[in-house]
Amino acid sequence: GAVVSQHPSRVICKSGTSVKIECRSLDFQATTMFWYRQFPKQSLMLMATSNEGSKATYEQGVEKDKFLINHASLTLSTLTVTSAHPEDSSFYICSAREGLAGGLEQFFGPGTRLTVL
Amino acid sequence: GENVEQHPSTLSVQEGDSAVIKCTYSDSASNYFPWYKQELGKRPQLIIDIRSNVGEKKDQRIAVTLNKTAKHFSLHITETQPEDSAVYFCAARGLYTSGTYKYIFGTGTRLKVLA
Numbered sequence: 001g002a003v004v005s006q007h008p009s010r011v012i013c014k015s016g017t018s019v020k021i022e023c024r025s026l027d028f029q030a031t032t033m034f035w036y037r038q039f040p041k042q043s044l045m046l047m048a049t050s051n052e053g054s055k056a057t058y059e060q061g062v063e064k065d066k067f068l069i070n071h072a073s074l075t076l077s078t079l080t081v082t083s084a085h086p087e088d089s090s091f092y093i094c095s096a097r098e099g100l101a102g103g104l105e106q107f108f109g110p111g112t113r114l115t116v117l
Numbered sequence: 118g119e120n121v122e123q124h125p126s127t128l129s130v131q132e133g134d135s136a137v138i139k140c141t142y143s144d145s146a147s148n149y150f151p152w153y154k155q156e157l158g159k160r161p162q163l164i165i166d167i168r169s170n171v172g173e174k175k176d177q178r179i180a181v182t183l184n185k186t187a188k189h190f191s192l193h194i195t196e197t198q199p200e201d202s203a204v205y206f207c208a209a210r211g212l213y214t215s216g217t218y219k220y221i222f223g224t225g226t227r228l229k230v231l232a
Contacts, residue, residue: 032218093189105166111159
């Protein structure tokens with residue numbers, strides 16, 4: 001099946017620093033990738049949809065200047081949490097849709113656990 | 118905006134019994150409804166999905182039903198086993214005003230199967 005990787009799997013940083021998370025589709029091309037945030041015992045909240053070669057579409061309430069998304073190729077999207085603060089600590093998960101036409105199923109990465117001290 | 122409601126939030130069943138989780142969506146343009154199982158600290162795993170042109174789909178012990186008129190869809194797990202214990206999420210594929218798609222998740226159901 002389609003495989004999506006994320007790096008790093010876990011990161012601890014100091015308040016005020018920036019953190020970059022990578023999401024890669026390993027064996028397929030993905031024009032669309034999604035970024036989710038999941039707090040403990042809560043659901044996946046869509047943060048933004050990342051489209052290759054164009055600007056990301058952010059959900060209401062998500063600051064685009066704080067959560068920078070770059071989808072530079074058909075296999076890589078990055079999320080940069082700028083000036084991270086303790087309240088940004090969460091589980092960040094990406095997903096990707098297969099195929100240039102965009103299939104129905106989305107494939108999830110393993111997630112990145114961010115802890116901001 | 119679009120939302121997906123999911124009930125119950127927790128569900129405990131005896132091993133061998135059935136479990137039913139229900140979801141309601143708001144966006145009438147939604148046309149794809151996946152169900153995910155998530156174990157602690159891991160990625161969601163697709164367990165079954167259904168498209169809007171189908172009313173029911175079954176895969177061994179798992180089935181999903183869809184009522185488009187009522188905007189309801191449900192997950193049915195029969196003959197539950199302890200390894201079915203996890204958090205289950207429903208989702209609906211919604212439509213941006215730009216014409217592209219996104220997935221809206223339900224709030225999740227924590228299923229415990231008691232041995």
